[in-house]
Amino acid sequence: MNTISLKERAKAQELKYSFEEAFRFRAQVRRNRMIGLWAGEVLGQQDPLLYAENLANWAIEHPSDAELLMKLRRDFDDAKLPLDDAELTTRMHGLLKEILEEMKSG
Template sequence: MTTFNDRERAFEAKFAADEDLLFRITARRNRLLGNWAAEQMGLTAAETDSYAKSVVQADFEEAGDEDVIRKLLGDLVSAGIEIDELGVRSALEAKMAEARRQYIEEAN
């Protein structure tokens, strides 16, 4: 029975580590998205930093990416940027790939 318990603990530890990694990469992605959107809107460096933080915080409103997409789309359209939901989703995917790449590079 000890072997089974050891395997169960190892599985739980790996699951927790994987979830932590995904959380970190997603937070980085959201910061990159915030920087991208701020650039589109022509924000200053100080405004960009504040806006990127607000995008990271927006992800805590509900599970999934819909809260972030809704925030970005609303803010960009309000700023007069011509973009649709597909454009925001494309940026989200590109920034997720960039966040993963950055994380892997830092780990090595």
């Protein structure tokens, strides 16, 4: 009978966790770029792609969704544009779910 040691199981769990975290991180970066592109267009940025990249890079240093929401809130407030926080949160979660499913399937 082939038995797996406790150390081997622990190592496998560590690898699985590490892979899942890296996978989720890549998905969040993609989501943040997409949110940034949307926001850049709504905000009337001259280069929405640059805004999206800058936002995605900023979000790496500030990984929580709450911080991203506050950053976008400030940008929209500075532009004197309305932003529905609940709608944005729903958009963020929906995009992340879509991206995760897309990444898993292909």
